[in-house]
Amino acid sequence: MIRKNETVVISGASSGIGAAIAQKFSREGYDILLLGRDENKLSAVKAKCIGAKALHLAFDLKTISEHSSSLLNCLKELSPVSVLVNNAGVFHREAFIETSIEIWTEQFQVNLLSAVQLTQIIWPLFLKHKSGSIINIASTLGIKPAPQTSAYSAIKAALINWTLSLAQEGGGNNIRANCICPGIVDTPIHDFYRLGKEEKVKATAGLLDLQLLKSLGTPEDISEAAYFLGSAFSRWTTGSILHIDGGINIK
Ligand SMILES: NC(=O)c1ccc[n+]([C@@H]2O[C@H](COP(=O)([O-])OP(=O)(O)OC[C@H]3O[C@@H](n4cnc5c(N)ncnc54)[C@H](OP(=O)(O)O)[C@@H]3O)[C@@H](O)[C@H]2O)c1
Numbered sequence: 128m129i130r131k132n133e134t135v136v137i138s139g140a141s142s143g144i145g146a147a148i149a150q151k152f153s154r155e156g157y158d159i160l161l162l163g164r165d166e167n168k169l170s171a172v173k174a175k176c177i178g179a180k181a182l183h184l185a186f187d188l189k190t191i192s193e194h195s196s197s198l199l200n201c202l203k204e205l206s207p208v209s210v211l212v213n214n215a216g217v218f219h220r221e222a223f224i225e226t227s228i229e230i231w232t233e234q235f236q237v238n239l240l241s242a243v244q245l246t247q248i249i250w251p252l253f254l255k256h257k258s259g260s261i262i263n264i265a266s267t268l269g270i271k272p273a274p275q276t277s278a279y280s281a282i283k284a285a286l287i288n289w290t291l292s293l294a295q296e297g298g299g300n301n302i303r304a305n306c307i308c309p310g311i312v313d314t315p316i317h318d319f320y321r322l323g324k325e326e327k328v329k330a331t332a333g334l335l336d337l338q339l340l341k342s343l344g345t346p347e348d349i350s351e352a353a354y355f356l357g358s359a360f361s362r363w364t365t366g367s368i369l370h371i372d373g374g375i376n377i378k
Contacts, residue, residue, distance in 0.1 A: 130179050134158040134205040135357060138188060138245060139215030141168035143314030144264060146175075147346030148212055148353045153178035155354060158205040160184065160198075162245075163215070188215055188241035189233075195248045207256055210357035211249045213242035213286075214264040218316050223277040231278045238282045239289070244291070253302045261297070263290045263306040264358045266351070270308060280294055283308075287368060294366035303365040305356045310372025311337075312344035339374025347354045 135152045139145035141163030149159050153176035161176070161183040162167045169183040182201050186194045202208055214237045246261060249276025252322050269275050269283030286306065293304035311334050314320060319330040334342050352371045354363050370376050 128154065128156050128178055131156040131158075132206040133209035134160060134207065135210040135212065136160045136162065136202075136208055136245070136249060137214055138162045138214040138241065139264075140183070141165050141172055143316060144309065144312060144346045144349045146172045146216040147183070147211070147258050147350035148214065149173075150175050151347075151350040152210070152357065153181060155358070157210070160201055160205060160208075162186075162188070162198075164188075169217065183274060186337040188245075189236045191241050191244045191248075193281075198248060202252070208249060208252050209256070210252075210260045210262065211246060212262045212264065212353060212357070213245060215241060216264065216290050216316070218276075218279055220279075221276055222277045222378045226278050233369060234278050234282050238279070239286050242286065243289070247346055250297075250302070253297070258303050259297070260357050260361070261290070261293055261302070261304040262353050263287075263304070264353075265290070265306045265308045265368075266371065267308045267310045267376045268367070270370075271376050276353055290368075291366050298365060303356075303361070305361070305367045305369065307349060307352050307356070307371055308376070309349050310375040311368075312346060312349060314346060337378060338372070339378055342373065344372065344373060 135157045136329040137145050137149050140149045140161035153159050158179045159176050159181040161169050164187050166185040173181045173183045265286045266283040268280040269287045272280035290304050319327050
């Protein structure tokens with residue numbers, strides 16, 4: 128492993144897809160700043176980031192405006208930041224008519240507004256180095272909504288559209304912005320995550336029928352794509368919407 132002397136900032140790094148992205152970039156020699164709410168979970172993921180230097184910061188992203196200086200102080204201890212992964216998210220499944228304004232607000236704050244605020248903190252650092260890669264973890268539901276996901280789907284659609292605006296505004300300074308639209312990935316965001324193997328097969332059979340490929344995604348399926356978008360392999364890629372979803376979006 129060759130140390131890259133670059134840092135990746137990842138929100139929602141304490142679990143699922145974010146944890147896999149942190150470990151992937153660490154294995155590839157990047158310094159990592161892990162963000163999440165849960166101190167213990169973040170420490171456990173950090174312990175697996177053995178490639179280069181890793182730090183973590185635990186706070187609720189709904190209060191990110193109170194944490195910008197501690198975040199920037201952490202970054203002073205790491206290599207220059209070159210990649211930002213806006214990954215943190217919450218998912219509520221319920222009928223439109225039953226979805227309260229509190230649930231809309233929570234999903235708006237965590238899934239979109241906190242990404243905007245985090246990007247506003249990091250953007251000046253990218254401008255200074257005339258280089259940076261922003262990866263927004265959206266969802267296939269942001270392109271092709273499903274019943275009982277109206278708030279989540281609409282907010283992920285906004286995240287996708289915002290990514291394209293970032294790509295337009297950043298291009299002149301070599302700041303790239305892309306998004307990944309995962310399909311159904313086996314993480315704690317889903318109730319079926321906690322089921323045993325046989326129960327999970329039963330619970331997810333209907334979901335697999337929605338896909339072209341007949342297995343659930345893994346966090347590593349997404350972390351490999353994120354590594355492509357964060358690294359120089361994608362130096363000429365911006366404004367792209369990368370579907371990693373077993374083909375659900377075209378079925
Ligand atoms: N899994 C899927 O099928 C799927 C499909 C499409 C898109 N996605 C997207 O992928 C991203 C990652 O989800 P996942 O599947 O990996 O779920 P997950 O395992 O539940 O991870 C969600 C992460 O977001 C963090 N988070 C949630 N609310 C937060 C808050 N208020 N403040 C700070 N951090 C917060 C969690 O931190 P704590 O645990 O520390 O609170 C956790 O690290 C999300 O944006 C999700 O919408 C997932």
